[in-house]
Amino acid sequence: MKNFDQITSAHIWVLDHQEALDFYVGKLGLEVKTDISQGGFRWLTVGVAGEAVPEIVLDVPGPPVMDEKTAGQIRELVTKGATGVVMVLRTEDCFGLYERLRAKGVEFTQAATDHGYGIDCGLRDPFGNQIRILQPKVWKG
Amino acid sequence: MSREVEETNRRLLRARDAMDRAYEQPLDIVALARIACVSEAHFIRTFRATFGETPHRYLQRRRVERSMFLLRESERSITDICLDVGFTSLGTFSRTFREIVGQSPSAYRLGTAPVGGAVPTCFAMAWLRPSSFGEAKERSDG
Numbered sequence: 001m002k003n004f005d006q007i008t009s010a011h012i013w014v015l016d017h018q019e020a021l022d023f024y025v026g027k028l029g030l031e032v033k034t035d036i037s038q039g040g041f042r043w044l045t046v047g048v049a050g051e052a053v054p055e056i057v058l059d060v061p062g063p064p065v066m067d068e069k070t071a072g073q074i075r076e077l078v079t080k081g082a083t084g085v086v087m088v089l090r091t092e093d094c095f096g097l098y099e100r101l102r103a104k105g106v107e108f109t110q111a112a113t114d115h116g117y118g119i120d121c122g123l124r125d126p127f128g129n130q131i132r133i134l135q136p137k138v139w140k141g
Numbered sequence: 142m143s144r145e146v147e148e149t150n151r152r153l154l155r156a157r158d159a160m161d162r163a164y165e166q167p168l169d170i171v172a173l174a175r176i177a178c179v180s181e182a183h184f185i186r187t188f189r190a191t192f193g194e195t196p197h198r199y200l201q202r203r204r205v206e207r208s209m210f211l212l213r214e215s216e217r218s219i220t221d222i223c224l225d226v227g228f229t230s231l232g233t234f235s236r237t238f239r240e241i242v243g244q245s246p247s248a249y250r251l252g253t254a255p256v257g258g259a260v261p262t263c264f265a266m267a268w269l270r271p272s273s274f275g276e277a278k279e280r281s282d283g
Contacts, residue, residue: 015147075147076146076147076150079147079148079150079151079154080150080153080154080191080192081154081157081158084267085263085264088261107155107158108162109158109161109162110161110162110263111162113262115261115262117259117261120261120262120263122263124154124158127151128150128151128154132261132263134261
C-alpha cells in the first residue's frame with residue numbers, strides 16, 4: 001500500500017500577502033482557495049480554478065514564527081532568486097499564455113520555447129521566486 | 142537585512158535575468174545598470190557582492206553552458222555554435238571554454254552523451270552551467 005495518495009498542498013515564501021494576491025490571482029489567474037486571518041496570522045492559499053488540490057500556501061516570513069534576523073535572511077534569498085523553481089504550472093497553450101501574461105507585465109526569465117518534451121517558459125513572481133509554465137507533449141494525469 | 146538591500150537584490154536579479162534571456166547579445170553594462178537602477182561602476186561591484194562573480198563572468202558561463210548544450214545535442218559546427226551563443230571570435234570562445242570547462246569544445250563534444258529527454262531544460266540549464274569556482278581546473282589537472 002502507498003503511504004500517500006496525493007500531494008495536497010505546498011508552501012512558498014512571499015514578501016507581502018497583497019502583492020502576492022495581485023500577482024498569483026490578478027495576473028496568473030489562480031484562485032484563492034482559503035483566506036483566514038486570525039490572531040496575527042493569515043492562512044492564504046491559492047490553486048487552479050476548479051481543482052481541489054494542490055493548494056499553494058503563500059506565507060510571509062517573520063515573527064513569531066522566526067526572529068527578524070532569520071526572516072531577513074529568507075527575504076534576502078528570495079530576492080536574490082535563490083529559492084529555485086517553486087512551481088510548474090501546466091497549460092494547453094504555452095505560446096498564447098506567454099503573450100497574454102507578457103502583455104500584463106509579467107516578468108519572464110525565458111520566452112516560450114519548444115524543448116521537444118514540450119513547450120515551456122519561465123517567469124518570476126514579484127519577489128524573485130521562479131515559476132515555469134509547461135505545455136507537455138505527453139499529458140499525464 | 143534592510144528593505145533597501147532586498148530592493149537592490151531584486152533589481153540585480155532582474156538585470157541577471159536579462160542576461161540569461163539575451164545571452165547571445167553583446168554584454169551591455171550600461172543597459173543592465175539601468176535595469177538595476179544603479180551606476181555602471183556600482184552595478185559591477187554590487188552584482189559581484191550579491192552573486193559572487195562579475196556580470197561578465199556570469200554571462201560567459203551562461204554562453205559556455207549553451208554552447209555545451211549545442212555541442213552535446215546538435216551537430217552544428219563549432220564555429221556556428223561559437224557565434225550562436227554570442228562569442229565573436231573562435232579564439233576567444235575556445236580559450237574561454239577551455240578555461241571554464243577544463244577541455245576543448247571538440248573534446249567535450251566527443252566525450253559527452255546527450256542529456257536524457259526526461260530532464261527539463263530549465264533544470265539542466267541551471268545545473269550544467271559550468272562553475273567558475275575552480276572545478277574545471279581540478280578536472281583538467283586530474
